[in-house]
Amino acid sequence: MKLKLTIPVFFALTTALMLGACSSPEVNEDLAQLQAKKDSLLGVSAEINAEIKALENQLLELTGSEDMVMVSALDLKEATFKHYFTVQGNVETDQNALVFPETQGIVKQIHVVEGQSVSKGQRLVSLDTELIQRNINEVQTSYELAKDIFERQERLWEQKIGSEVQYLEAKNRKESLEATLATLNRQAGMGMVTAPFSGIVDEIVPKVGEMASPMMHVARVVSLNEMYLKADVSENYAGRVKEGMLVNVIVPGVDTLKSQIDRVGQFINPENRTFEITVALDESAALKPNMYAALEINDILRDSVITIPSSMIQEDFEGRSYVYTLTSAGSAFEVKKTFVSSGPSYQSETLIESGLKAGDKVVSKGARKVVDGEKVNLEDQASLMSSAQ
Numbered sequence: 586m587k588l589k590l591t592i593p594v595f596f597a598l599t600t601a602l603m604l605g606a607c608s609s610p611e612v613n614e615d616l617a618q619l620q621a622k623k624d625s626l627l628g629v630s631a632e633i634n635a636e637i638k639a640l641e642n643q644l645l646e647l648t649g650s651e652d653m654v655m656v657s658a659l660d661l662k663e664a665t666f667k668h669y670f671t672v673q674g675n676v677e678t679d680q681n682a683l684v685f686p687e688t689q690g691i692v693k694q695i696h697v698v699e700g701q702s703v704s705k706g707q708r709l710v711s712l713d714t715e716l717i718q719r720n721i722n723e724v725q726t727s728y729e730l731a732k733d734i735f736e737r738q739e740r741l742w743e744q745k746i747g748s749e750v751q752y753l754e755a756k757n758r759k760e761s762l763e764a765t766l767a768t769l770n771r772q773a774g775m776g777m778v779t780a781p782f783s784g785i786v787d788e789i790v791p792k793v794g795e796m797a798s799p800m801m802h803v804a805r806v807v808s809l810n811e812m813y814l815k816a817d818v819s820e821n822y823a824g825r826v827k828e829g830m831l832v833n834v835i836v837p838g839v840d841t842l843k844s845q846i847d848r849v850g851q852f853i854n855p856e857n858r859t860f861e862i863t864v865a866l867d868e869s870a871a872l873k874p875n876m877y878a879a880l881e882i883n884d885i886l887r888d889s890v891i892t893i894p895s896s897m898i899q900e901d902f903e904g905r906s907y908v909y910t911l912t913s914a915g916s917a918f919e920v921k922k923t924f925v926s927s928g929p930s931y932q933s934e935t936l937i938e939s940g941l942k943a944g945d946k947v948v949s950k951g952a953r954k955v956v957d958g959e960k961v962n963l964e965d966q967a968s969l970m971s972s973a974q
Contacts, residue, residue: 654959656955672817672882676878683802684805685800686712692711699786705780728766791803814863830882834866890936894935906926909922911946
C-alpha cells in the first residue's frame with residue numbers, strides 16, 4: 586500500500602524537520618550568546634539615554650526653553666571701507682625708440698651689443714663713409730688755398746692795393762668752400778648712428794657688411810626710468826576718478842604695486858565711450874614696455890563706518906533691506922528686525938549708511954530661521970552675555 590502526501594501534509598512535515606534541526610544544542614548556544622549581547626547593548630543604550638536626558642534638563646534650566654533656535658552673531662565695530670573697480674592698462678614709456686641712419690651705406694662697425702647700457706649720444710653703428718671722407722680731404726685742400734688767397738687779398742685791400750672785385754671774389758671763394766666743407770662733414774656725421782637718449786640697447790638689426798638705409802632701423806634703445814601705465818576708463822566713472830587717487834597695479838608674476846593717478850583725460854572717446862588715465866610706475870618695478878596690467882582704482886574711501894557681510898542683508902516683499910539684530914532678554918537674546926540703508930559693496934562687504942551702529946549684534950548664522958521677536962540661543966552665548974552686561 587503506497588502512502589500519498591498532500592501538499593499541506595508535505596509542508597507540515599518539512600517545517601517539523603526544520604524545527605527539529607534548529608533545536609540542536611549548537612544552535613541553542615548561539616542564540617543564548619546573541620541574546621546576551623543584545624541585553625548588554627540595551628544596557629549601554631539606557632545609560633546613554635539617561636545622560637542625554639540629564640544634559641537636556643541642564644540646558645532647559647539655563648535657557649528656560651528647549652525649543653529655541655541656535656544662532657551666531659557678529660559684534661559690529663567701526664572700520665575703514667574701501668571700494669575699488671578694475672580696468673586694464675598697458676605699460677608704456679616715451680623713451681622707446683627705433684634708431685634709423687640718416688644716410689645709406691654699408692655697415693662698417695657695430696660698437697655695442699644687445700643689452701648694453703648706453704649714454705645719450707654714444708656711438709651705436711658706423712657706416713662706411715670713405716667716399717665722403719675723400720671729398721672732404723679734397724675740399725679741405727682747396728679751402729686752405731682759398732683761405733690763404735683771401736687773407737692776402739684782404740691785406741692788400743686794406744692798403745688800397747688791388748681792386749674791390751678781386752677782394753670780393755676771394756672772399757666768396759673761401760666762404761663757398763667753407764659751406765661745402767660743412768655740408769660734407771654733416772654727411773659724414775650721418776654715417777654715425779648714435780643713441781638718442783640714455784638707456785639699454787634692446788635690439789641690433791644689421792650685421793657688419795650689410796647695407797643700411799634710412800628706410801630700415803638699425804637699433805632699438807629703451808629706457809626703463811620713466812615708465813607709466815595708460816588705461817581707458819568707462820565714462821560712468823567720469824565724475825569719480827580724479828588725480829591723486831590710489832591705485833593697485835597687478836601684473837602676473839610681479840608683486841602688487843601701489844601708485845596713484847597722475848593724469849585724467851578730459852576727452853571721451855566716442856568709439857568706446859571711455860577716457861584715458863595715466864598712472865606713474867616705480868622705477869624699481871620689474872616691468873617692461875607693452876606689458877598688460879590690471880588697475881584697481883580706489884574710488885571710495887571712508888573711515889569709521891559700519892560694514893557687514895553682504896550675505897547678511899535680506900529684503901522684504903516691499904524691497905526694503907533689513908537684518909536681524911539681538912538684544913539681551915534675560916538668559917537668552919531676542920531677535921529684532923532692523924531696517925538698514927545699504928551703500929556700495931566690495932569683496933562681499935557692504936557699507937551700511939544707516940540703521941546700525943558700533944556695538945550692535947547682528948545675526949549671521951541662522952538668520953534665515955528666525956523671525957522678529959523670537960528668543961534665541963547663541964553658539965557663544967557666554968561671551969556675548971558678558972559683553973552685553
